[in-house]
Amino acid sequence: MTRPTPAALAFARSTLPVRRVASNGTVPSGFAALLKAAAQNQPKRSTAQPQVASKAPEIYHAAMLPAGVGPAPITRSEIINTAQQLMNVPYVWGGTSATGLDCSAFVSKAWGVARHTTDTFSSVASPISKDELQAGDALNLTTGRDPEGDGHVRLFDRWANPEHTKMYVYEETPPRSVHHVINWDPKYQPMRRNNVVDG
Known part of the structure; x- marks a missing residue:
């Protein structure tokens, strides 16, 4: 086998x-x-x-699952482990499989929820402040707040400096998913998946 x-x-x-x-x-x-x-x-x-x-x-x-229950509980380590397993998957706009994902599908899979877009994550997540960010939270840019109208979402890992101006993120971006350091961008709304538990 x-x-x-x-x-x-x-x-x-x-x-x-x-x-x-x-x-x-x-x-x-x-x-x-x-x-x-x-x-x-x-x-x-x-x-x-x-x-x-x-x-x-x-x-x-x-x-x-019963209607209206929301996503099942998941730990932060489960989210990060899944994101790590999805590294180097090619970027495909609208993609939802191992042959290609877009940013929203990447975060949806890491969070263990049904496929969402930058404009629908609010149905399974709640806004938080920058200071509340923890591993497994997301940084969401809705199409309405994006000057190009495409939107983007990233998975927060940890701060890269004491000033909290740089951070490690997991994201699906052309040409493929990566884990890297980026600058804090105030256009992005920090979000926490509902029913996330420490661990």
């Missing part, structure tokens, strides 16, 4: 599973079991006897 690469796992986790809840004590079956085995980087074991899960999380898809 061929094991998926870490990048493929991160892409699958950011595309399909968006909510993890406590297991009811039974072994996940079907696609959920395959995802669990892949995430543990182990081949799926086949035995005649049923196995007892040790409180492993069951995976649900976005369509199964």
